[in-house]
């Protein structure tokens with residue numbers, strides 16, 4: 209796994225099976241993190257600054273963007289729909305020791321699980337209000353920010 | 369005691385082998401460390417290796433990539449098993465190998481089975497870097513810069529929020545674990561002295577609310593462990609048999625975020641990050657053994673953070689959900705006179721050799737009266753709990769030194 213450290217993102221892009229959708233995780237995880245067929249819409253949305261999740265055309269339930277079958281009715285008729293981009297902090301952690309050097313300049317940063325208004329949970333960066341701490345239950349709003357070596361990713365800003 | 373299963377104490381562990389390496393020894397691979405353990409276990413059992421019909425291994429260890437790990441072990445042992453497979457469920461799979469082996473010998477498919485695990489990953493790879501990529505969703509979690517503590521911290525933050533648990537209450541677990549480690553010759557922290565609650569609270573914050581001394585320490589080396597098992601009626605006194613009284617497993621997810629999408633099934637009738645699969649696994653194990661937590665003399669768990677140890681005490685039934693803080697604060701796991709808990713120092717102070725069966729080894733040594741650290745006085749039953757991160761997969765096994773029901 210570690211042997212992939214010196215490869216560049218570009219050098220393996222051609223090898224992915226996701227029709228050219230680029231790798232989005234850190235270089236240290238390359239080969240494992242390709243967008244998969246069921247998440248292509250999500251990553252295309254990220255490129256356009258939009259957040260796509262899944263919705264079941266059978267029962268209407270929203271699902272996490274990586275779902276293949278609806279967790280409520282077990283249908284595979286899941287469609288990508290744009291999320292409202294609002295929710296609350298379910299839990300979080302503020303990271304003081306980075307996993308790899310590429311994240312060190314951002315320390316400390318907060319990561320956590322958001323409960324979106326659509327009723328699904330999404331892991332993301334959480335940006336506190338200036339001078340304040342992240343807290344459970346805080347309302348959040350979708351934004352995008354440069355994240356580690358991965359370019360612009362969805363993140364959530366605490367609002368009010 | 370309630371009614372128990374026909375499986376209770378029907379299977380015996382009749383040979384155990386280990387191999388310990390530290391960063392001061394010549395560097396060996398995960399394959400080597402497991403093979404040493406296997407041969408030591410076969411020798412201890414006093415059987416011919418060709419009698420072994422079942423080989424159950426952990427998944428490929430970190431730092432040693434092999435798609436067919438079980439076949440590598442079989443290939444080196446030069447035996448031809450009837451049943452052989454690897455149990456993939458992270459650290460929980462390590463303990464679950466004994467469950468599969470027990471079912472195989474009880475079904476009469478094989479007479480003897482060997483279970484092995486072990487990893488010298490910390491001698492070969494950067495565990496801090498590698499581990500988070502094994503325990504996180506590489507598309508939806510890892511790109512945000514998660515570390516292993518940051519993943520577990522999601523549970524910790526929510527647990528402390530819902531049950532008003534204070535860092536100083538969690539710190540007691542680190543303090544008590546350390547005392548056991550100081551007496552164990554193989555413990556990573558054996559020379560580091562006692563610690564106080566203040567030491568824990570003042571240690572470096574890694575990922576809030578988890579501090580350095582709330583965390584396990586990577587073992588500077590690795591430990592291979594193997595056991596040979598058979599039916600209880602085939603065990604001989606000189607093999608110092610230890611009996612499998614009950615076992616259970618529960619896998620709830622692979623990645624943290626997906627645990628929140630589990631609902632309508634125990635332990636997540638409603639989505640939560642406060643009750644783990646340890647509860648479900650323990651329920652199965654107690655039912656098979658016809659025992660309750662009151663019947664347990666020793667508890668060994670492989671969870672790697674203070675908060676997770678507190679949750680484990682609750683989920684394994686030693687106190688009610690949310691009351692772990694009172695249990696710990698009131699001396700429930702006191703080294704001096706509490707429930708013997710992580711008697712080698714646990715992951716916090718013995719250290720975390722990845723894929724180790726060493727917490728079960730500790731339980732077996734205690735039950736045989738052969739503890740290398742502090743011996744608990746006349747224990748009859750030990751509960752072992754192994755888990756794979758992040759609190760994703762759990763195995764519980766109750767062991768006893770008493771034959772029969």
Ligand SMILES: [Zn+2]
Pocket residue numbers: 264265266267268269278279280281282283
């Ligand atoms: Zn549906």
